[in-house]
Amino acid sequence: MGFLERAIRRGVSDAVGKAIGKAIEPTVTDLTNKAANAIDQAAQNTEQQVARSSGLEGAMANLERSVQGYATEAAKNMKVCPNCNKPTTADKKFCPECGTKLPEQTVAQGAVCLNCGKQNAIGTKFCQDCGTKLPAAIAEEQAQADRNAAVMAEWDEKLPQYPKWNCGGQLRYIECYEENTYSIGVEFKNNPQAAQRAVEQYRQILLQNGFRQAGQYPIIEQLFKRIDGVVYNVDTEHCFEGDPDFATIGFCIREPYGGFDYVKPEPKKKTSFMDLFK
Numbered sequence: 001m002g003f004l005e006r007a008i009r010r011g012v013s014d015a016v017g018k019a020i021g022k023a024i025e026p027t028v029t030d031l032t033n034k035a036a037n038a039i040d041q042a043a044q045n046t047e048q049q050v051a052r053s054s055g056l057e058g059a060m061a062n063l064e065r066s067v068q069g070y071a072t073e074a075a076k077n078m079k080v081c082p083n084c085n086k087p088t089t090a091d092k093k094f095c096p097e098c099g100t101k102l103p104e105q106t107v108a109q110g111a112v113c114l115n116c117g118k119q120n121a122i123g124t125k126f127c128q129d130c131g132t133k134l135p136a137a138i139a140e141e142q143a144q145a146d147r148n149a150a151v152m153a154e155w156d157e158k159l160p161q162y163p164k165w166n167c168g169g170q171l172r173y174i175e176c177y178e179e180n181t182y183s184i185g186v187e188f189k190n191n192p193q194a195a196q197r198a199v200e201q202y203r204q205i206l207l208q209n210g211f212r213q214a215g216q217y218p219i220i221e222q223l224f225k226r227i228d229g230v231v232y233n234v235d236t237e238h239c240f241e242g243d244p245d246f247a248t249i250g251f252c253i254r255e256p257y258g259g260f261d262y263v264k265p266e267p268k269k270k271t272s273f274m275d276l277f278k
């Protein structure tokens, strides 16, 4: 596969991915042979146009238009896994990558209005003619609700000592690093302010549930609670180190520096310089 051909395939996947708001892999070949053949042709044409020096810019503009066309074409035979975002052909019922049940509709069908039948541009959420919510948007919401419910069920099992997250965003996962050490990931698409507010709100919920600052260097980003002799910690200090709109909150069992019951010692009487000579 030549450089240009790879670039076009990447372009088609990007165009579809952008429209439906997910990063998907460039596997257009598998999706429609028709689109794949057309892409080969387009790559050759562009190479010829460039070779004939009929202008690189013109050739690229043509290519850009073709890529949009192939993206729409590919979407007719494409399903995208709601769990791992892997694109696959329309005949599949389950994701070949992770086994998740695939949506009934292809990416293109997801943009067909159930009320008036209009084929909207892929990635559209509401019908451009009648305003009805489109199947892809409904499926997306359902998938999100299912994922939230799954994470909450895991929460009951793995994090019973901590108040539940109910501060908005989309719960992506609970991850276990080692025994009694977990993190949750909450996504706030392109909204870092909402992410900040939600984390602050969660700290308030923790405080209301008996968590508090503790240790020698107490800070609001590290809260602790002792239950039956065990000290539980919630870490929101490092929660935006990856992404400003993706909160990663840590949960573990550990004592704060200096100990949970650390009491600041009384300030010592100041020693004056002259005291040294007494």
Ligand SMILES: [Zn+2]
Pocket (backbone or CB within 6 Å): 081, 082, 083, 084, 085, 086, 095, 096, 097, 098, 099, 100
């Ligand atoms: Zn999958």
Ligand SMILES: [Zn+2]
Pocket (backbone or CB within 6 Å): 113, 114, 115, 116, 117, 118, 127, 128, 129, 130, 131, 132
């Ligand atoms: Zn409609």
